[in-house]
Amino acid sequence: MTAAIRLLTATLAVVPAAHAYLDPSTGSMIVSAIIGIFATLALAVKTWWYKLKSLFRRRDDGNAGGD
Template sequence: MPIIMSVLGFLILSIVPAHAYLDPGTGSMLVQGLIGALAIGGAAVSGYWNKIRWAVRSFLGRENNGKNGGK
């Protein structure tokens, strides 16, 4: 156990800055991912909204699209 702790301590203390660079392609990819996530979220909300609306209509006794003999 002391060997593991000393190795981890050495690794933590030897960290140096990476001077990383993000090119414009990376920013574009992040924007596309955000737009895709928003589109998927909107589709999910739309699907659940239709189910909620159908449940409320059936609970209130209203007919849905003329089913059940058109009452």
């Protein structure tokens, strides 16, 4: 395990520079992707929360009159 960590650390330490250009539209695309990921995660958590809440909710048997 420690050999794998050492190899990973050594590999990340000697990464060459990437002389790349990111234009403004690429930046907005990245921001849009991040917002979409957060929106998807929020919807998934909300759906999961309501399903979990319904498991612990008391079920009404439909007899409101008590007879």
